[in-house]
Amino acid sequence: MLKIFNTLTSTKEIFTPIKKNRVNLYVCGVTVYDFCHIGHGRTFVVFDMIVRYLRFSGFQVKYVRNITDIDDKIISKSTKEKKKINTFTASMIKEMHKDFDLLGISVPDEEPRVTDYIDNIIRIITTLIKKKHAYIHKNGDVIFSIDSDPNYGTLSRQSLTSLESGSRIPLNNMKKNPLDFILWKSSNKEEYSWDSPWGKGRPGWHIECSAITNVFFNNSIDIHGGGSDLLFPHHENERSQSICFNNKSMINFWMHTGMVILNNKKMSKSLGNVYFLRNILKDCDAEVLRYFFLSTHYRHPIYYCEKNLDQAYTSLKYLYTALYDTNPFFNNEEGLNFELEFYNAMNDDFNTPAVFSIFFKIARKINFLKNKDILKTNKFAFRLKYLANNLGFLFQDPKEFLQKKTTLNLLTLKEIQLLIEKRNIARQSKLWQEADNIRKKLMSLDIILEDLPDKTIWRKNKKS
Numbered sequence: 001m002l003k004i005f006n007t008l009t010s011t012k013e014i015f016t017p018i019k020k021n022r023v024n025l026y027v028c029g030v031t032v033y034d035f036c037h038i039g040h041g042r043t044f045v046v047f048d049m050i051v052r053y054l055r056f057s058g059f060q061v062k063y064v065r066n067i068t069d070i071d072d073k074i075i076s077k078s079t080k081e082k083k084k085i086n087t088f089t090a091s092m093i094k095e096m097h098k099d100f101d102l103l104g105i106s107v108p109d110e111e112p113r114v115t116d117y118i119d120n121i122i123r124i125i126t127t128l129i130k131k132k133h134a135y136i137h138k139n140g141d142v143i144f145s146i147d148s149d150p151n152y153g154t155l156s157r158q159s160l161t162s163l164e165s166g167s168r169i170p171l172n173n174m175k176k177n178p179l180d181f182i183l184w185k186s187s188n189k190e191e192y193s194w195d196s197p198w199g200k201g202r203p204g205w206h207i208e209c210s211a212i213t214n215v216f217f218n219n220s221i222d223i224h225g226g227g228s229d230l231l232f233p234h235h236e237n238e239r240s241q242s243i244c245f246n247n248k249s250m251i252n253f254w255m256h257t258g259m260v261i262l263n264n265k266k267m268s269k270s271l272g273n274v275y276f277l278r279n280i281l282k283d284c285d286a287e288v289l290r291y292f293f294l295s296t297h298y299r300h301p302i303y304y305c306e307k308n309l310d311q312a313y314t315s316l317k318y319l320y321t322a323l324y325d326t327n328p329f330f331n332n333e334e335g336l337n338f339e340l341e342f343y344n345a346m347n348d349d350f351n352t353p354a355v356f357s358i359f360f361k362i363a364r365k366i367n368f369l370k371n372k373d374i375l376k377t378n379k380f381a382f383r384l385k386y387l388a389n390n391l392g393f394l395f396q397d398p399k400e401f402l403q404k405k406t407t408l409n410l411l412t413l414k415e416i417q418l419l420i421e422k423r424n425i426a427r428q429s430k431l432w433q434e435a436d437n438i439r440k441k442l443m444s445l446d447i448i449l450e451d452l453p454d455k456t457i458w459r460k461n462k463k464s
């Protein structure tokens, strides 16, 4: 039985979908004004893992992730680069897809862009005004009145009084409450404004998700996700608007991922403390990065540093070394207790760190069986691969993975193989000094040897 931590109730709850066997999942996507960073990678790998597991568990999942393609930062960046907004956002979206592909994040079923849903946004705002949940300022801005919603603050569990006193927005004559937020921003700039009953303008940020979820899910959502940075104000505001528009809430579970932290701050485009995915992936295998993201529980923050990536690499190396030289053999006999442990861990709010320790247990079993019982080894290898594949791991050829970090400009693969053979002959002839010299020579070229019972394998030293 799957249990998910629901931010709304702050408890782990049994997950029952609104419609049997179907899951409607919506995740807030990227504001496209720069390349994607590791923080995006973490959040979207987490939801990718969740989608994969839900599908693996037999649910039919409809996964929608929006793209914010209109916003102040987009306007200022495209202006700076002297590009038309559409051209600029189209190129950023293309780059985002490239990065996510590199990371093995499967494509959502729908990726709606905000600018394609302006009519729907206007329709919702019109209704909110009619229902007196929003008011029009004389400059043409439309503003949501949080005091019109008695439940405002419920999701992020904040008391309005403390929010108001803590708010740094000055109480001017434009907003009735300092926490009121903009639904429609008046603007006359041709390129990024649309006609509306309140004059030319463009949507505020929060309203886009209410509009898009209405279009794609008719406001009937099983899981709504995003990073924990979005809980307040974005998700609080979105929820409030949607409830006021629809008269009820049909979002059952709210899930939030922990932040990727760099230098004690959330990694973010606007702060500029980012590592772009594309740069990290030049040196780091995508599966290693994926492993790093999921080796901490999705709700906890993670701290990016080389050392943590190295640890992820070492762990994956252990799993691939276990699979090396096996022929995974389909079966329903061996490792079923591990499979059960896997389901228990995943059903416990997607506990991937626990899952990885189960993978390790299977790998240890494989290592123990190797050279003792080939069939059993291969059956356990199947179990490991089968379970890991379902979360997007262990798809690579073990040999290729172990040898991957090779930018071999000094030695060709053939030369390495020749040296290994030479060393093996020296060892067989008990010429230990000569064998050791060859090992040292390879080591100085960052090639590490591992002697298995019947052969020697090599890999590139990760740190080089």
Ligand SMILES: Nc1ncnc2c1ncn2[C@@H]1O[C@H](COP(=O)(O)OP(=O)(O)OP(=O)(O)O)[C@@H](O)[C@H]1O
Residues within 6 Å of the ligand: 028, 029, 030, 031, 032, 038, 039, 040, 042, 043, 073, 225, 226, 227, 228, 229, 230, 257, 258, 259, 260, 261, 266, 267, 268, 269, 270, 271
């Ligand atoms: N450091 C991070 N760790 C984990 N998730 C993140 C991080 N930064 C952004 N996200 C998530 O990625 C998605 C897209 O975020 P967004 O495009 O707003 O990125 P951002 O870098 O925070 O940009 P900005 O600084 O302009 O707000 C959101 O779901 C957000 O929660």
Ligand SMILES: [Zn+2]
Residues within 6 Å of the ligand: 027, 028, 029, 209, 234, 238
């Ligand atoms: Zn959103």
